[in-house]
Amino acid sequence: MFDVDGPPLPAVSQEAVRHGEVFTRRWIVELILDLAGYTADGDLARLRIVEPACGAGAFVGPIVERLSKSCRGHGRPLSDAAGAIRAFDLLIGNVELTRALVRDRLTADGWERDEVDEVVRGWVRQGDYLLTAHGTADADFVVGNPPYIRLEDVPDERMAAYRSACLTMGGRADVYVGFYEQGLRSLKPGGTLGFICADRWMRNQYGRHLRRMVTRHHSMDLVLSMHDVDAFHERVAAYPAVTIIRNTVQGSVVAADTTREFGPREAQKFLAWTARPTSIAMTDTGFKASRLSHWFPGEDSWPTASPARLAVLEELSQGFRPLEDETTGTRVGIGVATGADKVFITDRSDLVEGDRMLPLAMVRDTTAGRLDWGGMYLVNPWDRAGALVDLAAYPRLRAYLTKNRAALEKRHIARKQPGRWYKTIDKVDPRLNVRPKLLLPDMKQAIHPVLDEGGLYPHHNLYFIVSEVWDLRVLGGLLLSKIAEAFVEAYAVKMRGGTLRFQAQYLRKIRVPDPSEIDEPTSTALAVAFERRDVQAATQAALRAYGLTNFPD
Known part of the structure; x- marks a missing residue:
């Protein structure tokens, strides 16, 4: 069973709040890690997981606990996992909080202080994930809760750097769009991204380039809408969804919606259902889910509806021609x-x-x-x-339009083509x-x-x-x-x-x-x-x- 909140997180600074940080509840983190496949029964020391904006360690704490358990289960020293975690944060205060959290978790699990100190500094780093050179695509997992902040609220110089580094960040995008892009680019073939984030990029104009990136090069594996779920430690005006995206060809998709009754127990039921690939649909307390054979293609806005209705719309989209048809x-x-x-x-x-x-x-x-x-x-x-x-x-048309010429010439189209001032x-x-x-x-x-x-x-x-x-x-x-x-x-x-x-x-x-x-x-x-x-x-x-x-x- 999931622990509802887990150990308390360190106090969050006002500077972190200004940087759009909203921290995720422990049971949500555990669900995302399970859905992504980052589980302690695997040999996690051989894999690399990235947390792009670690904050006070909401994701890193459970990651470290799973990695520690995996090392014990596979008879590995902690040093074998030196490259297994890569966590970033822009704020040095958050880096220090997360490092302290990791040290406490590992020493509580019986690891020696010297070996703990050796790996922790390499695992958690200060840096701007969006502007860091990540080299080759070497991540097996990218997980987290990207910052919620409008791009126009970022200082001009940094905003220009973000736009240059992240081609999907067009228009009035939110910074989280760049985190999706960089996270997806860093995945190995078969690698998995698991985020909880506002879902507006799936429908708004500013998400067009990101949607195109996903549908052309990746597989949307799961969308779990959580608009009414108490998913964060602070109350926020966001419409979050958990998305699981893999670096592979598109396959079947789990589409699910939750109610405010969705909690740790319902999350366990949902997780168990997703593990049954032959199950097409499920309705339970707190959620409804359906398995679609495909995802909706292209960069146009993706649909939103109940999972069962999405399944039917997907089936109709596959089997019938568009209304506009040559x-x-x-x-x-x-x-x-x-x-x-x-x-x-x-x-x-x-x-x-x-x-x-x-x-x-x-x-x-x-x-x-x-x-x-x-x-x-x-x-x-x-x-x-x-x-x-x-x-x-x-002559009558000329007289009438000439009488109204001043009003017609104020229009943008008339200023653009002054010789055609009377056109509609x-x-x-x-x-x-x-x-x-x-x-x-x-x-x-x-x-x-x-x-x-x-x-x-x-x-x-x-x-x-x-x-x-x-x-x-x-x-x-x-x-x-x-x-x-x-x-x-x-x-x-x-x-x-x-x-x-x-x-x-x-x-x-x-x-x-x-x-x-x-x-x-x-x-x-x-x-x-x-x-x-x-x-x-x-x-x-x-x-x-x-x-x-x-x-x-």
């Missing part, structure tokens, strides 16, 4: 952005020449679940060839308004596809889907279902009040069956459910289309 001519896009809606959008149909007035679909026209046009128009400066019109050919930000596609299309509002608490049979052009708060093959009512039924919504919910940013962003990048994550393989009764059921706005019926028909018997919450 083979069916299905395309996802966004309506026109003008940069000056007060000028370009009007309810006056006779404001300028008639062929310059383009009927415009607005979000409010879709509220009822059917298209109910509110009479708005786009003052359209584009011709059918996709070029700006010659204002000399349209987006070019108008002259074919789109006459095509049948599904329209989806950008922000909604539930997915909300609405059919435009043709005649309206979408405003930029509406996304559209057109297709050469799909019956849009059948596709609309699929999109109305909870299955399609689950794809978006897994990837999208959820706003206050539970509102989701149904943006093109998330809609493209939806996987759909081949329309030619959906049988006639199921197609009919999907179309009828769409027309009736019956989400439950759409979901039941979608289950048949995907070949599923149920869909987990």
